[in-house]
Amino acid sequence: GQNIDQPTEMTATEGAIVQINCTYQTSGFNGLFWYQQHAGEAPTFLSYNVLDGLEEKGRFSSFLSRSKGYSYLLLKELQMKDSASYLCAVRDRQAGNMLTFGGGTRLMVKP
Amino acid sequence: NAGVTQTPKFRVLKTGQSMTLLCAQDMNHEYMYWYRQDPGMGLRLIHYSVGEGTTAKGEVPDGYNVSRLKKQNFLLGLESAAPSQTSVYFCASKPGQGGRQETQYFGPGTRLLVL
Secondary structure, eight states: OOEEEOOSEEEEETTOOEEEEEEEEOSSEEEEEEEEEOTTSOOEEEEEEOSSEEEEETTEEEEEETTTTEEEEEEOSOOGGGOEEEEEEEEEGGGTTEEEEOOOEEEEEEO | OOOEEEEOSEEEEOTTOOEEEEEEESSOOSEEEEEEEETTTEEEEEEEESSTTOOEEOSSOTTOEEEOSSTTEEEEEESSOOGGGOEEEEEEEESOSSGGGGOOEEOOOEEEEEO
């Protein structure tokens, strides 16, 4: 099976930088996704990592270390609208390439 | 494009009643998924389909059935609803396999309350 861990809640200040960590254990790693989900809405795609390193997309960046089973999502210049849940999901060859989601990290951005 | 749509948005059922949730996508995606989302547990896969006329079980399939008679539609059925099926149900689709095609696009969700 798979085990995906991420913090339940985080709080940060508008304009600051926040890093949301995700650790996973999987036998056939085949990619990691980050999704953003505002309360009462659908998850929306943020980033995809399959190789080690940093992927940057505007204010958001995602990092992956396959040897450590570790990823993080970095949000810069935080805005109030960034208050949402952030979901880490891992694709596993041993699980038919299905996505397994972590419980999500609820981020609250304060003025 | 409307993307992925779901009907209904909200439903209240009594224990033992049946219902069907409809998911439709207009992106010509091959793969479609049904997830449920419960507080603190993340999204869990119920059933999925890799193409028209095919379905397969996910992580939590018991109590649900699905059908994919048309490529654009994926139906989720509850034959005899139970309070444990109170949840938010999300449908998702993706174009294909490999690289960016693995990105799943989600519908707005259906909130189901079983009394």
